[in-house]
Amino acid sequence: MAANSRLTIAAHALAWMALSQQRGQDLLTSDQVAASVNTNPVIIRRSLGDLRRAGLVDVRHGAGAGWSLARSPQDITMLDVYDAVEQDPLFAMHRTEPNLECPVGRGIRPALGGVYGEIEQALRRELQRTTIADVLRETLRVR
Amino acid sequence: MAANSRLTIAAHALAWMALSQQRGQDLLTSDQVAASVNTNPVIIRRSLGDLRRAGLVDVRHGAGAGWSLARSPQDITMLDVYDAVEQDPLFAMHRTEPNLECPVGRGIRPALGGVYGEIEQALRRELQRTTIADVLRETLRVR
């Protein structure tokens, strides 16, 4: 499906911030997060920017700047992260409008829209069941 | 997410084939299906080719060639279609390997793998609840 890795990057960043918080370091720079994710700091700033707009993290500017969690890790669900970094629907409709003179072409979009809507709801219910605290716990179990 | 429209195209083609079958026309050419979907016949042949490899449709070559359903519409679920046309996982991992010297970088992939696996299972359960016969019925309800 040509899936992107935004949810993965954002969850990784949040899990790392949660662990750093546990260790007493509340504030991390995009450089420090990028070092764990192994990517460019601008990628991290873009991702954390999405999370900031969703109210999941706070940012401080100027000297001594950096990022911190806006909520405790067990209060951030994967659904919160998903909503922060994804906007497109899971399944796309036709790029070009189907033939409206065909009964199937006329009705297929609302029909599939209903099906796709229910599927997204199931996805959201499942995403909501896991928090960043859960992800961090599972992450540290593998050592 | 840069979602593609393959599931939509395939479901549209199957619904149209199901309706044609009801009307007494078992065999459709890719041109006829393309006319309803409003796209190029090669796109339809590619999609129906996926469905043929999955055993959902049959094809006949030579003169008088065309496509027909291999099963009755109520025995084809959206999960069958999904498996036929999609292969990539829903959410991608990091493009580049995370920093393995960081405890989060080391454990994040299996941790997220577990989460993503459960989400895909939920998606699959939901896809399985809808058949092509359901899609066609809903499609014809909108007129």
Next chain:
DNA sequence: CTTGTCGCAACAGTTTCTGTTACAACAGGG
């Protein structure tokens, strides 16, 4: 043998994603 259709390769245009560089804006500390 003719004809109509499929299978598939090759290619182009568009879009998305990731990564990179560059630089202005900002704010804390001396």
Next chain:
DNA sequence: CCCTGTTGTAACAGAAACTGTTGCGACAAG
């Protein structure tokens, strides 16, 4: 008030995926 380090964002590049198009060989029914 200036220095310094960090964020925010624009601009750009390369790679990949998706859709669409053309062309042509393979195939089989009549």
